[in-house]
Amino acid sequence: MTAGTLTPLPSADLPPPAAPKARGLGERLSPYAYIAPFFVIFGVFGLFPFAFTFYVALFDWNPIGDQVFIGVDNFTRMFGDPRFWNATGNTLSIWALSTIPQLLLALVLAHVLNHARLRFALFFRMSVLVPYVTSVAATAIVFAQLFDRDYGLLNWLLGLVGVEPVDFVQSTWGSHVLIATMVTWRWFGYTTLLYLASLQSVPRSVFEAAAIDGAGPWQRFRHITVPSLRPVIIFTVVTSTIGGLQIFTEPLLIASGAPLTCGAVRQCQTLTLFLYEQGFGQFEFGYGSAIGVALFVMVVAIAAINYLLSTRIKADR
Amino acid sequence: MTSTPPRHRPIDRVRWWTYLLLGAATVVCLFPLYWMFIVATTDTATATKMPPEVVPGGNFFHLLGLVLETVPFVQSLVNSLAVATAIGVGQALLCALAGFAFAKLRFPGRNTLFLIVVLTMTVPTQLSVIPQYLIMSELGWVDTLQALIVPGLASAFGIFWMRQHISATISDELMQAATIDGASAWQVFWRIAFPIVRPAAFVLGLFGFVTAWNDFLWPFIVLKSPERYTAQIAIKALQNSYDVDLGLAMSGSFLATIPLVFLFVLVGRRMVAGILDGAFKG
Numbered sequence: 297m298t299a300g301t302l303t304p305l306p307s308a309d310l311p312p313p314a315a316p317k318a319r320g321l322g323e324r325l326s327p328y329a330y331i332a333p334f335f336v337i338f339g340v341f342g343l344f345p346f347a348f349t350f351y352v353a354l355f356d357w358n359p360i361g362d363q364v365f366i367g368v369d370n371f372t373r374m375f376g377d378p379r380f381w382n383a384t385g386n387t388l389s390i391w392a393l394s395t396i397p398q399l400l401l402a403l404v405l406a407h408v409l410n411h412a413r414l415r416f417a418l419f420f421r422m423s424v425l426v427p428y429v430t431s432v433a434a435t436a437i438v439f440a441q442l443f444d445r446d447y448g449l450l451n452w453l454l455g456l457v458g459v460e461p462v463d464f465v466q467s468t469w470g471s472h473v474l475i476a477t478m479v480t481w482r483w484f485g486y487t488t489l490l491y492l493a494s495l496q497s498v499p500r501s502v503f504e505a506a507a508i509d510g511a512g513p514w515q516r517f518r519h520i521t522v523p524s525l526r527p528v529i530i531f532t533v534v535t536s537t538i539g540g541l542q543i544f545t546e547p548l549l550i551a552s553g554a555p556l557t558c559g560a561v562r563q564c565q566t567l568t569l570f571l572y573e574q575g576f577g578q579f580e581f582g583y584g585s586a587i588g589v590a591l592f593v594m595v596v597a598i599a600a601i602n603y604l605l606s607t608r609i610k611a612d613r
Numbered sequence: 614m615t616s617t618p619p620r621h622r623p624i625d626r627v628r629w630w631t632y633l634l635l636g637a638a639t640v641v642c643l644f645p646l647y648w649m650f651i652v653a654t655t656d657t658a659t660a661t662k663m664p665p666e667v668v669p670g671g672n673f674f675h676l677l678g679l680v681l682e683t684v685p686f687v688q689s690l691v692n693s694l695a696v697a698t699a700i701g702v703g704q705a706l707l708c709a710l711a712g713f714a715f716a717k718l719r720f721p722g723r724n725t726l727f728l729i730v731v732l733t734m735t736v737p738t739q740l741s742v743i744p745q746y747l748i749m750s751e752l753g754w755v756d757t758l759q760a761l762i763v764p765g766l767a768s769a770f771g772i773f774w775m776r777q778h779i780s781a782t783i784s785d786e787l788m789q790a791a792t793i794d795g796a797s798a799w800q801v802f803w804r805i806a807f808p809i810v811r812p813a814a815f816v817l818g819l820f821g822f823v824t825a826w827n828d829f830l831w832p833f834i835v836l837k838s839p840e841r842y843t844a845q846i847a848i849k850a851l852q853n854s855y856d857v858d859l860g861l862a863m864s865g866s867f868l869a870t871i872p873l874v875f876l877f878v879l880v881g882r883r884m885v886a887g888i889l890d891g892a893f894k895g
Contacts, residue, residue, distance in 0.1 A: 323797060323798060324720070326718075326797070326798045326799060327714040327718040327719075327720040327723070327798065328720065330710045330711055330713065330714035330718075330798075330802075331711045331714050331715065331726060331730075331772075333707050333710075333711070333766065333767070334707065334711050334730065334767045334768075334769070334772060335726075335729075337763060337764065337766055337767035338733055338767045338769070340748070341738075341745060341748065341763065341764035341767070342733065342736060342738045342764070342767065343733070343736065344744070344748070345738070345741040345744035345745040345747075345748060346736055346737075346738055346740075346741045346744075348741065348744035348747070349740065349741040349743065349744050352743060352744055352747075359747075359750075404634070405634070405635070405638055408631045408634060408635060409635070411627050411631065413626070413627050414627055414631070414635075415627070415632075418882065418885070419639075420635045420638070420639060421885045421889075422877075422881045422882065422885055423638070423639040423642050423643060424638055424639070424642055425877075425881060425884060425885060425888075426642050426643060426646065426874070426877065426881075427642050427645075428823075429823050429827075429873045429874070429876075429877050429881075429884075430645075430646065430827075430870055430873070430874075431826070431827035431829070431844075431845050431848075431866075431869060431870065431873075432827060432829055432845075433827075433829055433845040433848045433849065433866065433869070434649065434848065434866035434867075434869055434870045435645070437649075437848060437852070437862045437863055437865075437866045438645045438646075438648060438649045438652075438863070438866065439645065441648075441652060441863065442645070442648065449648070481641070481642075481645070485638075485642060486888070489885060489888040489889060490888060492889060493888055493889045493890070496889065513628075538737055542737075542739050542740070542830075544829070544830050545829040545830065548849075549848075549849065549852065552852050552853075568739075568740075568830070571740075571742070571743075572742075572830075572834075575742070575743045575746075576746075576834060581743050581747070584743050585741075585743050585744070588740040588741055588742070588743065591737075591740045592737060592740050595737050595740075
């Protein structure tokens with residue numbers, strides 16, 4: 297949470313001067329009743345399963361058979377499992393291929409959408425949010441078709457300029473590019489609007505003063521837009537990391553022949569898909585949970601690295 | 614541009630490439646939906662013909678018939694609508710209520726409890742799908758819609774956001790006036806606070822609705838029988854059944870997307886405003 301990016305709101309810490317006299321027991325307890333649903337639901341379906349993951353990971357846990365305590369054997373097995381490292385590599389590759397272009401594109405679009413005299417501004421803003429309301433499943437079906445080796449529009453266009461058809465799904469880099477394209481398509485508009493929201497809190501006079509002092513569009517982008525967006529950029533890097541490590545639906549749907557492995561040689565199997573395959577394909581709940589723990593460690597590690605890098609960049613200025 | 618005051622001139626001119634860039638972004642955003650419609654209305658032979666058809670074909674009802682034959686798709690749309698509506702409305706009400714308590718009521722432990730709410734946002738709960746499944750199994754909720762609805766009702770972010778809005782819009786004088794008039798906390802919430810923050814709660818519910826409608830992993834794990842499928846899982850089932858027929862999964866995707874596109878045309882403006890308002894800035 298980067299409080300600095302929030303719209304300034306009056307402090308909630310002012311004491312509410314509600315008259316304390318004549319408040320019955322029910323009235324004094326009612327605030328707890330109003331917040332209880334969240335704590336009950338989150339406790340039962342969020343926090344408890346999260347903690348329980350660490351416990352299940354220590355067992356050979358078959359949902360219809362026995363649960364045998366095996367200590368850290370699942371983790372030892374995982375570290376020696378080439379399928380785990382393959383899925384880790386795929387996940388990181390897809391994450392990098394989708395996050396970097398998405399954030400750069402959003403930066404540029406937010407900068408131009410922030411123009412005071414832009415016509416059709418609402419139309420453009422709404423258009424870039426359309427992919428966000430399109431489901432991941434529908435996105436995966438359409439993009440898999442557009443990128444199809446034999447019948448896809450993209451390969452037909454490539455063919456017009458003399459490029460041999462590319463088999464996106466069956467090749468490692470091709471499938472990563474395909475999945476990263478879907479992720480980028482779905483999220484760049486949303487990220488653009490987040491950046492635009494932050495940019496709108498920069499007084500227009502700052503841009504005007506810079507322009508009067510002779511700063512061109514590129515200089516204004518480089519020295520005003522980017523620095524003022526730093527908190528929200530950090531926020532979106534962290535959220536897209538957490539989202540990127542959990543990519544599941546796209547790889548499941550593009551390789552319809554071998555969905556759980558995303559292709560014959562696991563060329564695009566992500567960690568979350570590997571977790572699903574082990575947990576619900578092989579019914580190895582213990583091993584699947586160990587993969588969940590590994591994912592959690594990665595989310596925390598990458599978020600921490602991002603945070604450190606971002607603050608370092610800030611300190612260097 | 615001569616009519617513009619000189620001090621505005623250097624920055625107010627929108628260059629042609631700005632429109633070119635935004636036009637290209639718009640085409641990129643809308644084309645896949647248009648293509649979905651083209652393929653969903655043509656047979657496989659036409660959809661795979663190159664150069665491609667650019668106008669919709671007349672095959673939509675034939676494909677629609679096939680879709681309905683393969684999975685109970687109408688039922689899936691009804692399930693999706695029920696789940697997404699329950700989550701959207703439930704989130705809006707529960708978050709407004711909790712946000713009201715945190716913003717305007719005084720009680721021991723308030724600040725600590727609110728800090729806990731904020732901290733829960735950092736727990737990546739999607740990674741614990743296996744224990745979540747075990748819990749649903751214990752509750753006997755596997756293959757039911759409440760397995761999707763109940764966990765979706767809690768939103769730490771929603772509480773955080775509603776608290777901000779209520780702090781900003783409900784003055785303490787108003788609270789005081791109402792309390793002196795003898796109104797209970799519930800009456801103040803329901804008669805005064807909620808009507809004022811209803812637009813904010815609506816936007817929150819809208820995002821809850823869209824997220825629930827498009828959710829895939831958890832419904833895919835917990836739903837077993839075709840009559841319980843949500844629209845997203847039905848798309849997957851269509852792909853399994855006829856994975857050679859492009860048009861079928863595409864028709865399903867199209868049917869599952871139309872309601873949201875329709876909703877977006879009606880209220881997308883408010884979703885955009887919600888994000889620009891700082892709603893989802895985190």
